[in-house]
């Protein structure tokens with residue numbers, strides 16, 4: 001594995017790979033890697049010849065009162081994990097490399113960011129779309145991999161690739177969970193034992209709604225009610241919503257088309273998100 005920190009270094013490393021006509025897979029991350037990231041790397045390795053991973057804690061996707069400064073970081077551990085997972089190139093630029101002085105051009109998604117996290121994190125998806133677009137231009141991957149836990153992010157990136165004619169295939173990989181159901185997230189490390197237990201309310205709420213859906217329930221209010229009973233244990237529920245998978249607009253009741261049940265909640269000071277697709 002080659003570790004590079006500059007765009008010039010990345011292009012040199014990639015040139016060798018491309019000369020031999022290899023299909024390049026890309027896994028963008030903010031580091032502090034966990035099994036969810038490893039699943040993205042494995043999916044990339046299965047579908048491409050060389051995998052590039054980026055580690056960059058992107059400042060433009062954090063709001064002024066969010067956790068940019070405390071976001072967990074452990075570069076040496078991440079580098080080891082990437083090497084063990086069979087990554088070909090690790091790209092770890094600093095903020096000046098990604099946003100040099102004078103930088104002023106942003107990618108602004110629109111309709112897809114009006115609901116869910118977009119409604120609570122103004123500017124977040126502009127930061128995500130901008131950095132993912134830049135990373136796509138730097139890496140020029142054939143295929144890129146994103147986790148389903150960030151369902152709205154997947155929708156925004158997919159839409160951006162279509163709208164901006166980016167020739168990259170976007171693959172969504174199923175959420176990886178702890179054995180008790182908690183969705184893997186770099187932010188889980190902020191939970192103490194008591195909070196970790198209460199955080200289970202989120203996946204339990206989603207699984208309860210999913211079970212009722214599988215048993216035949218199609219009324220949106222009934223599904224929300226079942227989930228909300230579990231969600232009483234979180235400290236602050238930002239949203240628990242059933243939305244259409246393509247538009248992310250509220251799903252009509254009774255459900256006739258695939259929908260995704262999305263939750264965002266705070267447990268202690270930690271904001272967690274999760275979702276299940278009801279299809």
Ligand code: PAF
Pocket residue numbers: 028029030056058061128131132150153
């Ligand atoms: O999902 C993430 O880790 C980030 O939002 C991403 C896609 C790496 C962009 O900074």
